[in-house]
Amino acid sequence: MTRLRRALLLLIPLLAGGALAVWWARSAGGSALLRGILSARPATVLVALAATSGWLFLRFIRWQFLLRRVGVRLPIRSTLGTYIAGLPGTATPAYVGEVVRGLFIRRRFGVPIRLSVAVLILERLYDVAALATIVLLTAVARQSVVGIEIGTAFLLLSLLVAMAIWPLGRRAGIHADATHEMRSVATVAPAFALSLMAWGMASLLLPIAGYALGVSLGVAHGVEVFGSSTLLGALSLLPAGVGVTGSVAIIELTNSGLAVDRAVLVVSLMRLTGTGAALAVGAVFLWRELRTSARAPAEGTAHFDEIAAQYRAQWSPHVWDLLLDRKLGFIREALPQPPAAAGIGLDLGCGLGLQTSALRQRGYTVIGLDPSVGLLAAGQERLGVSPVLAGSALELPFADQSLDFVYTIGVLHHLPGREFQEGAVREVARVLKPGGVLLVHESNPRNPLFRFYMGYLFPILKTIDEGTELWIDPRWWDRRDELHMQSVRYFTFLPDFTPKVFMRPALWLERLLERGPTRSYSAHYMAILLRPASSPAGRDEHRADFTPAVSSGR
Numbered sequence: 040m041t042r043l044r045r046a047l048l049l050l051i052p053l054l055a056g057g058a059l060a061v062w063w064a065r066s067a068g069g070s071a072l073l074r075g076i077l078s079a080r081p082a083t084v085l086v087a088l089a090a091t092s093g094w095l096f097l098r099f100i101r102w103q104f105l106l107r108r109v110g111v112r113l114p115i116r117s118t119l120g121t122y123i124a125g126l127p128g129t130a131t132p133a134y135v136g137e138v139v140r141g142l143f144i145r146r147r148f149g150v151p152i153r154l155s156v157a158v159l160i161l162e163r164l165y166d167v168a169a170l171a172t173i174v175l176l177t178a179v180a181r182q183s184v185v186g187i188e189i190g191t192a193f194l195l196l197s198l199l200v201a202m203a204i205w206p207l208g209r210r211a212g213i214h215a216d217a218t219h220e221m222r223s224v225a226t227v228a229p230a231f232a233l234s235l236m237a238w239g240m241a242s243l244l245l246p247i248a249g250y251a252l253g254v255s256l257g258v259a260h261g262v263e264v265f266g267s268s269t270l271l272g273a274l275s276l277l278p279a280g281v282g283v284t285g286s287v288a289i290i291e292l293t294n295s296g297l298a299v300d301r302a303v304l305v306v307s308l309m310r311l312t313g314t315g316a317a318l319a320v321g322a323v324f325l326w327r328e329l330r331t332s333a334r335a336p337a338e339g340t341a342h343f344d345e346i347a348a349q350y351r352a353q354w355s356p357h358v359w360d361l362l363l364d365r366k367l368g369f370i371r372e373a374l375p376q377p378p379a380a381a382g383i384g385l386d387l388g389c390g391l392g393l394q395t396s397a398l399r400q401r402g403y404t405v406i407g408l409d410p411s412v413g414l415l416a417a418g419q420e421r422l423g424v425s426p427v428l429a430g431s432a433l434e435l436p437f438a439d440q441s442l443d444f445v446y447t448i449g450v451l452h453h454l455p456g457r458e459f460q461e462g463a464v465r466e467v468a469r470v471l472k473p474g475g476v477l478l479v480h481e482s483n484p485r486n487p488l489f490r491f492y493m494g495y496l497f498p499i500l501k502t503i504d505e506g507t508e509l510w511i512d513p514r515w516w517d518r519r520d521e522l523h524m525q526s527v528r529y530f531t532f533l534p535d536f537t538p539k540v541f542m543r544p545a546l547w548l549e550r551l552l553e554r555g556p557t558r559s560y561s562a563h564y565m566a567i568l569l570r571p572a573s574s575p576a577g578r579d580e581h582r583a584d585f586t587p588a589v590s591s592g593r
Contacts, residue, residue, distance in 0.1 A: 083251035087312035097237035109217040115498035115506030124328035126321025168197040169234035174266035248308040343411035378402035382443025388450030391418035432463040437470040446478035468521035473572040484510035486560040522568040529561040
């Protein structure tokens with residue numbers, strides 16, 4: 040009987056909404072509705088589907104952003120499908136079915152359900168606030184009294200609900216630091232901006248549907264009707280607003296002078312290319328997610344072992360070669376000359392060994408070390424780089440004060456937390472001789488556009504990053520006790536996808552940006568740090584000194 044009641048709770052509103060939709064379809068002529076939809080301009084329908092894709096993708100980015108603000112970092116690429124799999128949950132009363140997304144990430148990553156539910160509630164509040172703002176702005180522009188009233192009412196409602204439920208976060212066991220983060224401007228501003236952009240795209244679905252069918256609605260009018268009908272449909276708590284969202288939109292369009300049959304046709308196309316497409320794609324990914332193993336995807340060293348064969352292919356060759364040359368040039372400028380005077384160095388996180396090999400060819404004595412056996416094996420097969428070691432930055436296999444210099448390129452942001460990054464710095468300080476040099480090449484998070492690209496888009500486009508990386512601000516190095524920061528060099532503004540044909544003018548612009556006041560917002564930086572003579576002694580006096588003969592790599 041309990042299962043029967045649950046089924047009825049789901050079926051009754053769906054049947055009621057479906058019956059209302061059928062009534063509207065009959066009022067539009069029944070079969071004529073289907074013929075009308077099929078007559079829509081195909082290219083414009085594709086534009087509508089693209090707007091739906093943008094709407095969903097921006098909401099996915101917002102979901103990831105809010106999760107990170109409560110301390111949950113998930114691999115971007117693998118959880119994109121998880122997010123889409125939760126879309127069918129909107130076809131349940133009060134959209135409670137979207138909680139299934141939280142169940143999936145708890146199963147795979149151990150994320151507490153209270154955190155995912157808290158983020159889900161915040162998402163809905165941001166949705167209402169953003170959509171109400173869009174309705175209010177377009178209504179003011181059109182001097183629509185009804186639109187102004189609806190927009191104002193829902194905006195106030197979202198704020199009141201947010202204030203009312205906020206104390207519940209602490210009672211649900213959400214950490215005080217996380218609740219503080221969620222109220223900060225650094226969280227609210229980006230989350231609201233993403234919400235505005237997402238619903239701004241979705242709001243265009245109605246005017247696009249009108250254009251596809253040869254019905255001129257006006258962009259502002261179409262956006263206002265979409266927003267107000269969606270808000271009222273959500274307020275009904277019916278699955279996907281069935282029977283309400285479409286009905287309100289049809290009534291508003293007919294009140295503005297559009298014939299009933301044309302209004303039903305436009306709204307039906309809007310719903311099909313919006314909610315309908317989202318539910319259809321979501322159903323496919325839900326089936327896929329249910330069949331997926333609960334095992335979390337490979338992370339850290341295991342991740343790099345998996346992609347070892349495709350590692351170098353992640354970058355365009357002309358971009359890879361340019362970055363390699365520039366980084367090697369900066370390393371050589373920072374080290375004593377001639378190369379023999381630089382002593383023995385370590386390529387920490389050498390990967391395939393490309394930098395190790397290149398510096399050896401230039402006369403430097405360098406040992407390569409990386410935790411990924413897969414990358415080391417791929418590098419030795421391709422380049423014949425030897426010697427290289429499999430080892431961790433947190434436990435370097437070298438004696439205290441045994442190395443003259445250490446450099447690390449794009450490695451430390453892969454460590455799983457600040458405490459691990461700090462531990463790696465302490466280990467480097469231990470093995471460096473007094474006066475020894477640490478050269479750190481890292482991505483620069485000071486540029487918000489680049490931080491957004493590297494944190495959310497790059498992990499989807501490329502497999503080299505996972506989206507769980509913890510970026511290191513260059514100013515962080517000035518606070519290290521073990522090493523003294525000598526200087527920071529900022530370089531590169533070109534994105535990794537810059538086409539080769541545009542490289543010459545792009546490089547000219549890049550050099551200009553590197554020399555001006557914009558240089559601290561570059562894509563990369565190199566921090567030069569020195570081990571002072573008074574640095575504390577190492578923790579392990581029993582390590583054997585490792586100073587093997589190093590081949591030239593030729």
